[in-house]
Amino acid sequence: MHIKITGLLAFAALFQTAIAQRSDIQYFRHYDQRGINVFETTKTDTIIYEGMKLRIGANFTQGFQSLKHSNNSGVKLYDLGTGFPLAMANLNIDVQLADGVRLNLVSYMSSHHHNEMWVKGGYIQVDKVGFLNSEFLNKLWKNLTLKVGHMEINYGDAHFRRSDGGNTFWNPFMESNIMDAYTTEIGSELYFQKSGWIAMLGMTNGEIQGSVTRDSDRGASMYGKLGYDHKFGDQNRVRITGSFLNKTSSISGTLYGGDRTGSNYQFAMEPANATLSGNAFSGRLNPNFKDNVTSFMINPFVKLGGLELFGTYEIAQGKNAVENGEVQYDAAADETTKFGKLKNRQFTQLAGDVLYRFGTRAQFYAGARYNLVKGEQVFGQTTTTATAGGINQGKRVDISVDRFALAAGWFITRNILLKGEYVTQRYTDYPTGNILQGGKFDGFVMQGIVAF
Secondary structure (H helix, E strand, C coil): CHHHHHHHHHHHHHHHHHHHCCCCCCCCCCCCHHHCCCCCCCCCCCCCCCCCEEEEEEEEEEEEEEEEEECCCCCCECCCCEECCCCEEEEEEEEEEECCEEEEEEEEEECCCCCCCEEEEEEEEECCCHHHCCHHHHHHHHHEEEEEEEEECCCCCHHHHCCECCECCCCCCCCCCCCCCCCEEEEEEEEEEECCEEEEEEEECCCCCCCCCCHHHCCCEEEEEEEEEEEECCCEEEEEEEEEEEECCCCCCCCCCCCCCCCCCCCCCCECCCCCCCCCCCCCCCCCCCEEEEEEEEEEEEEECCEEEEEEEEEEEEECCCCCCCCCCCCCCCCCCCCCCCCCEEEEEEEEEEEEEECCCCCEEEEEEEEEEEEEEEECCECCCCCCCCCECCEEEEEEEEEEEEEEEEEEECCEEEEEEEEEEEEECCCCCCCCCCCEEEEEEEEEEEEC
8 A cells, every 4th residue: 555655646746746847848849739730840949948847748539430331352340330449548758858959758558559558769859969069060050950769750741640549639630641651760860941941861770669680681761851841921831841761671661550559440341350459550551561662752731821731642662571582481391482572562642631720719620631542462472381372472453542531620728629520431453352352431430639
């Protein structure tokens, strides 16, 4: 009992300290309504450094869904009904370490993929270098920002508007893009920002986690971004960026499968025996690119008063280890069967949002989104001799997935959001017998969100 009471007192003291130090942190994106339409943090220095500060925040999302799904393959689908999916929550810790230096650490307290607490990642962002005591570097750093850590990589702009576990506040819709370009990797990013221009170059280990083995199968990811972001007047803004990413090889590269929280369309188009953590990414398409990955994304964003337009055009190509000939029979088992390297597969993605925000503090919005993904997917791969038919590089089929969504939201306060969506998603040209053959799901999803 003494241990429990002591722990509660310690937590209460920490919480009281955090509340007492709610002053803003430099170069920081707020988790509430103030964070809407924030991409990279700017170089505008508006916060006076007053010493080290600790800021503890959180995001909570409780959903309600009423979806139905069907297919033409004869494969039995999950018994999908109406109800409340598992609530998701994030814990956010931000620390002002020095003037122009801050730490960010996010942990998932509950999610559809990891029900237990799980660390997303953390990074240090450096916008000032006064600690180096160099006037030359101080002047140079007026336009530079350095991020170092295990962090969400800044490939494209779509990841700034996606849902991330309990943090669904910045996404006006329920889900991210069908082909969700999001992952966390270990590395660094260097930014240059001046007069609306932004340039970034990043390099990471190319893996969602650390690794100290199989050097020949791992390679760094190189990626970058170039863009222009200009505000004119109080209500108007134009931004356009182009991004690229290149990676030669990886063991666990997850550019399109790096989310560890899960989808907001729970169990849609999943098999009858689906489980919460085992089938967490319903409604998304992962091309499973791990080797020879080259991706390009262009994102325009236009704001005219309350009207907002945001788009994604993306081309991605690559393959996995089986297609790259890295999985072979044992020489002793079969000397004659050798698998060569297949050519890269390619996917194209188009997405567009039209949104209108209104009210005295833009507390209401309504909008529509269309998302289309087309490309060459691989089916029927096997990687062990124990599997019937042995190792198989699979069959490639041209498929497509499209989604249409209508959404509306109400920021009850700047920390509380209620939003709802009608969605319909279709699967086209999937092979005979695949669970997604002739697949479709549609219905309504609602979410109540708290962010601070």
